Amino acid sequence: MEKEKFYSNKIKTAVHLIFFKRGKKPGVKEWELKEKIGEKYVEVLAQLNEFLKELDLEVVKIKEENELFSEKAEARYIARLKGNLSLTEAKLCGWRIDNLAALAISLSYLIVNQGKALKKDLEKILEEKIGKWKAANLIDSFIKAGYLNENEEKIISIGWRTKAEVDLKELIKTILEA
Amino acid sequence: MKIKKAVLDIIKTCKAVEERRLNPFLIDFLSSIKILRKYLALCKTFKDYCLDGKALNALSKVIELQNAQLLFQSSKLYVNPEILKRKIYSLSLEDLTNVFLKSWHPIIEMEQLTLQSIINGLSYWRNFSPYRKIKIVKSNSKAPTIVNGKTLRKNENLSSLMVKLWKEMIELTGEKEKIDYWMFIRKNDFSTTVKRAYVTSFLISYGYAFLIKCGDKLYLSPNKKFEKINYNEQVSFPISIKKEEA
Secondary structure (H helix, E strand, C coil), X not given: CCCCCCCHHHHHHHHHHHHECCCXXXXXXXXXXXXXXXXXXXXXXXXXXXXXXXXXXXXXXXXCCCCCCCCCCCEEEEEEECCCCCHHHHHHCCCCHHHHHHHHHHHHHHXXXXXXXXXXXXXXXXXXXXXXXXXXXXXXXXXXXXXXXXXXXXXXXXXXXXXXXXXXXXXXXXXXXX | CHHHHHHXXXXXXXXXXXXXXXXXXXXCHHHHHHHHHHHHHHCCCHHHHHHHHHHHHHHXXXXXXXXXXXXXXXXXXXXXXXXXXXXXXXXXXXXXXXXXXXXXXXXXXECCCCHHHHHHHHHHHHCCCCHHHHHHHHHCCCCCCCCCHHHHHHHHHHHHXXXXXXXXXHHHHCCCCCEEHHHHHCCCCHHHHHHHHHHHHHHHHCCCEEEEEECCEEEEEECCCCCCCCHHHCCCCCCCCCCCCC
């Protein structure tokens, strides 16, 4: 039986590339990882995930959006929390309860509308729960953070960060079960 | 044209569907296609054909949306929007947060200082006027005005204009000692005349030119030696410029 190889230095390089934010978005592009680590980067990431599992973290692959000039969507690897944060921990990270609730409402509303909705419609539904002035401000901050996208026609869609961080099926399931 | 109005209505309805204001299954395709067929038979100009094409394109987009909706409804993410709305309204903010936290896996990202981020930060803070200064300007009308970059640039422009006008004055005067004031400042349009009068007043004030009054007439004489002004002899001489004179 062939003995499995252990890539110690390559794991370190992968950690440096994935954990430290260098551009606008966190993580590293697939081609960059291939270039720096080599063709066996998938094996390296699998070994890294073994270490991260102990820390309740994981490296996942997400698909890049808005790749206008490439026919094939570019993939990106990011590190994220494997488990979940408690309410107290989320508060310590700087999140307010109403902000997280507003994000949950926005995302679930977008999901049932096939991922897209008019901004004013989303504002209307948020107004009922968190108030008028806060609704508009929060939508803008979610757009800025990448949880939501907005186009020129004021249509809101699900952003890259949501795709990376939120398990949408789980969200809908838990809302309906609550 | 009743039929043209019907075609425009089709385009309008399709647009509403595209903007998610209407359910794509609300559109009656058979009757829409019938209307388009009738309209096509009546088409005469290029514009008419374009409108027909536009309507057909809008209808095809609606079919695409219908397909997307059917696919979505057959997926695991499909929930009746009304049920979800009711659920959202019934849950408290804390419950909603707890629900969200169960499906949320935030990204780990470590931010670091780079040369570019320091430059960005510096330029951001430098663009702010200090709060104390703003407060003083707002509360005390007698406070000195803040000389900003714009004013300085204006001053630079003024001095270059002064030099230009002074050289023009020397050229126009030639061997003569003086030139008629109105002849010098007057140009084709009123705003240029006023601008020239304004800059000329600075030339006189700073000693680059002299204003000579001879009876009813005013003359300008350039100071070719660049002599500095003697402030004790400074006089104020108002000259009004009427639009008709310009």
